[in-house]
Amino acid sequence: MRRFAQLNGLTLAFGALFVLALAGQALSGVAQYNEQAVADGADAVSLVQYLGTSDFAVAVAENWQSEYLQFFLYTVLTVWLVQQGSPESKEVDQAGRGSDEDQQVGVHAKAHSPAWARAGGWRLGLYSRSLGVVMGSIFLLSWLAQSIAGRAAYNEEQLRQLQAPVSWSGYLASPDFWNRTTQNWQSEFLAVASMAALSIYLRQRGSPESKPVGAAHDDTGVEG
Numbered sequence: 001m002r003r004f005a006q007l008n009g010l011t012l013a014f015g016a017l018f019v020l021a022l023a024g025q026a027l028s029g030v031a032q033y034n035e036q037a038v039a040d041g042a043d044a045v046s047l048v049q050y051l052g053t054s055d056f057a058v059a060v061a062e063n064w065q066s067e068y069l070q071f072f073l074y075t076v077l078t079v080w081l082v083q084q085g086s087p088e089s090k091e092v093d094q095a096g097r098g099s100d101e102d103q104q105v106g107v108h109a110k111a112h113s114p115a116w117a118r119a120g121g122w123r124l125g126l127y128s129r130s131l132g133v134v135m136g137s138i139f140l141l142s143w144l145a146q147s148i149a150g151r152a153a154y155n156e157e158q159l160r161q162l163q164a165p166v167s168w169s170g171y172l173a174s175p176d177f178w179n180r181t182t183q184n185w186q187s188e189f190l191a192v193a194s195m196a197a198l199s200i201y202l203r204q205r206g207s208p209e210s211k212p213v214g215a216a217h218d219d220t221g222v223e224g
Contacts, residue, residue: 066184
């Protein structure tokens with residue numbers, strides 16, 4: 001168990017932080033939800049009941065979709081785009097998909113290479129893009145979940161105010177949907193741009209997200 005924790009420490013740590021943050025969101029969310037419900041003359045709900053509400057679902061989904069959009073775009077765009085001096089970038093002259101030899105695929109695969117890296121045809125093509133495909137798929141599914149839960153939450157508010165509910169397509173065209181969406185996107189894009197730029201000049205000793213402390217500012221794709 002200790003060896004497993006040591007080898008998977010990063011995933012386990014962030015997994016635990018995720019659970020704690022989700023629990024904190026649920027506890028604070030139900031308190032806020034009940035405050036608004038009481039103000040509107042409605043009944044308060046329990047924590048378990050709140051977890052099944054559209055209010056909780058849309059709050060979770062709108063954060064997930066923006067995070068996975070960030071990683072999807074970062075995974076795909078860094079194939080072709082570079083940032084001189086950033087450890088988050090490939091070397092300036094290495095933009096592109098790389099040769100089969102560099103990527104260790106097909107006849108250049110090693111004994112320890114994944115089976116689909118040694119295969120050809122559609123299996124190699126799919127596996128070569130699998131990270132982007134999965135990240136993009138999770139983004140789209142989360143965005144779909146946000147639209148469905150967001151419409152339910154929006155219509156609940158509409159009915160409280162004695163206004164007509166909207167259809168799913170109508171909600172997709174509403175300011176509420178795009179406000180929820182873009183307010184998360186802009187923060188994710190800013191965070192990625194900041195990380196790429198600040199890591200040119202700033203260091204974090206021992207982190208693979210940083211260059212070695214003594215590396216030159218224009219060293220690119222070098223990890224500490």
